[in-house]
Amino acid sequence: MKTILKAQGLNKTYHLGSFPRTIKVRALNDINLTIESDKPVIISLVGESGSGKTTLAKVILRLVQPSSGAVTVAGHTVAGKGTRPSRTEFLRTVQPIFQNPFEAFSQYRTVDAYLLETATRVARLRKDEAVQAVEEALAAVGMQYKDVRGKYPNQFSGGELQRASVARALIPRPQLIVADEPVSMIDASRRMIIINLFLALKQEFQTSFLYITHDLATAYYISDYIAVMNKGRIVEFGDAKQVLSRPQHEYTQLLLDSIPRLDYRWVDRRNAAPGKY
């Protein structure tokens, strides 16, 4: 069994406000999480805003220092005490995909410049190898290098640019890709292209994904495991299909009840007079 992701006693406290009236916010409250598997997995992290899911992602991505505790990804300690690998080595292990691709790429640089730089600096490839790696990564997301070359972010649609950022993340062949709300900025009719891409890449590139979302339906669709967060704690964790069909924790139940479903209504209007209900 390989350890894909392990968080041990992870805490993060933010201090808000200035000296006399500082408020402590426990964004992560003693998070313990171990995911071991021989095959790559997709783990969903769901919860409302303020539940701490983005903070957990930022800790795993080394963008935020935890107050205490440690995170291990595929044998590398990536956050907390004893963080060993250098930044490039870390970026070869964990790669991010962000919510808004237009903010992730600078509008003054071409998109392929980012891809090539990831290939030369992070994956440490020679120039000719780098071009090949970029071509392969773009092909994996259904795009072609010649269509991307020399183009700036504003020449792409949101969905295309998000696919390009998935391709960028793939170049160093990371063990884990952390995707923070990767489809919430994309038109509902085309979200599934990205979601299905994650499923295909899990098989093809043997990459695990940490999919952070508040959309339980897509989480159900792609994930093997799911962790439900509320107020800085993981309140439920387990097999995704099981957790979402038979939730044990009342908070998971509350989330499930709040989804606007297509098979039953919150308010039954059938017996009401037509026009008014």
Add this chain to the structure above:
Amino acid sequence: MIRLDNIVATYTTQRGHVNAVDGVTLEIPDSIVMGIAGESGCGKSTLMKVIYGDIGFPLSLSSGMVDYGFVNERGEPVTTENIRREWFRHISYIPQSSMSSLNPVVRIRDQFVDFPATAGRKKEVLAQVRAFVPKLGLPPEAIDAYPHQLSGGMRQRIMVAMATFFQPEVILADEPTTALDVVVQKSILLLLLDLQKEMGNTIMLVSHDMGVHYQITQKMLIMYAAKVVEYADTDDLFQRPLHPYTLMLINSLPTIGDDRARHGLPGSPPSLWEMPQGCRFAPRCPLATALCRKEEPPLLEHERGRFSACHYAASVPELKQTLQAGPRLSEIAHDTAQLTADVERDV
């Protein structure tokens, strides 16, 4: 009843004129919740702007008019010409982003009474506001706060309060819950439903989430590339859509408990600058034939109260069955695994 008569709304841009709403004729009955859905750029927000009467550069109305079906104080019928004077009192608007709609440096109570209708009796109106706010699940003190002191859900409740305070005949809501979490979204939507039930006004709701439409609307309007493609009762539309676009829109996202493989909609909507000849949906439509690529289908009443703009509306239920018999997610994953194995053998 609100009547829209051949509305053509045009944006003036550097490249020239472009029609974001292209010939919409519609009758909306009173006291219903009507949903408007479609992909980004289909013209749904522009249609809302036109109905709100918020027409100004770069938007202009090239043709058509909205007749709101009620009269103003002087007994004149209200149309696009004079709707602006009825803002807030008879027609109101709930925007998507409450943060950028409320003035950040003015207390909420002052924003509530900051328009001509309350001149001279601001104190009296404020007392009424204070009495009204608890109905929306807000503490009365909330109106003394500045916008940044409230949470996103509370701010959206304030926007709902502002839009419903004068009990207007028509409330327009443009993606009112998109920025909110599911739990808060549910409470805001149920609140809107309750208020609508009590006041009997018409709500027009734009949302890209078909689940939201199923939950709270009674009639639905589906738009594609500046045109209406389907208009029907919500129950009928979800049960048996008569336009392939509607069907594919409903089927584009997964639902919990259903492990059918989903692919979203293939392709993207046409650019408003280069409209294809014939049906605008034809390039993405599985039912399209030579007829569709040549002749634009008009919006016809196929059954009582069921409008669809498709040459093959009668074949859509069949298409639904084909889609429902599609491959399961587990089979898809299996295919991919097979594919990887093949590639490795080649190497």
